[in-house]
Amino acid sequence: MAARRISDILRAMSHIFEPAPSGRAKCRGCGRRIELGELRFGERTPNPYAEGETTLWFHPLCAAYKRPEPLLETLGRAKENLPAPEALESAARSSSAHRRLPRIDGAERAPSGQAKCRSCHEPITRGAWRIRLVFYEQGRFSPAGFVHLTCRTAYFESSDILDPLLHFSPDLNDEERRELVGACTVDADPAPPLRQ
Numbered sequence: 001m002a003a004r005r006i007s008d009i010l011r012a013m014s015h016i017f018e019p020a021p022s023g024r025a026k027c028r029g030c031g032r033r034i035e036l037g038e039l040r041f042g043e044r045t046p047n048p049y050a051e052g053e054t055t056l057w058f059h060p061l062c063a064a065y066k067r068p069e070p071l072l073e074t075l076g077r078a079k080e081n082l083p084a085p086e087a088l089e090s091a092a093r094s095s096s097a098h099r100r101l102p103r104i105d106g107a108e109r110a111p112s113g114q115a116k117c118r119s120c121h122e123p124i125t126r127g128a129w130r131i132r133l134v135f136y137e138q139g140r141f142s143p144a145g146f147v148h149l150t151c152r153t154a155y156f157e158s159s160d161i162l163d164p165l166l167h168f169s170p171d172l173n174d175e176e177r178r179e180l181v182g183a184c185t186v187d188a189d190p191a192p193p194l195r196q
């Protein structure tokens with residue numbers, strides 16, 4: 001009994017990579033299903049509703065962008081079993097370098113003019129590109145408003161956000177994706193990016 005408990009505790013402390021044993025779990029990062037047999041990342045975290053721990057499941061790249069620290073902790077010992085550890089590591093390193101980058105939840109054209117930008121506090125006009133934000137707290141991601149696409153450098157303190165922006169915008173069609181890429185490359189706002 002005691003031995004079992006210790007092994008439970010040891011197992012509970014480590015985040016893991018593993019092939020999904022079913023196709024039922026949804027990724028916490030993007031909300032889409034993780035297919036049977038697809039590699040997934042499990043972040044162990046204290047259960048906010050009960051004693052013990054719970055596991056948050058992610059597509060590895062979704063975790064690299066939204067939960068870079070736990071992913072990086074795990075990457076070192078899991079590297080040889082992963083198909084593309086370098087891509088995960090570079091995504092996670094860039095996301096963890098600026099504290100607000102893990103909040104990126106994709107881009108969209110504002111369907112109304114009601115929301116205000118969290119960066120400049122001006123309304124986001126209908127049809128303008130905006131970036132969705134989420135806050136992570138105690139095992140949950142909650143919607144946290146929007147920023148103008150043009151306010152991205154001021155808000156994120158980095159202009160290098162296109163990869164996570166596209167990654168978390170799977171509902172955009174090809175033409176919208178091209179527009180977004182164009183807006184991100186041409187339409188740079190005046191605040192200079194902070195460089196290390």
Ligand SMILES: [Zn+2]
Binds near residue numbers: 029031
């Ligand atoms: Zn995902």
Ligand SMILES: [Zn+2]
Binds near residue numbers: 151
């Ligand atoms: Zn703004």
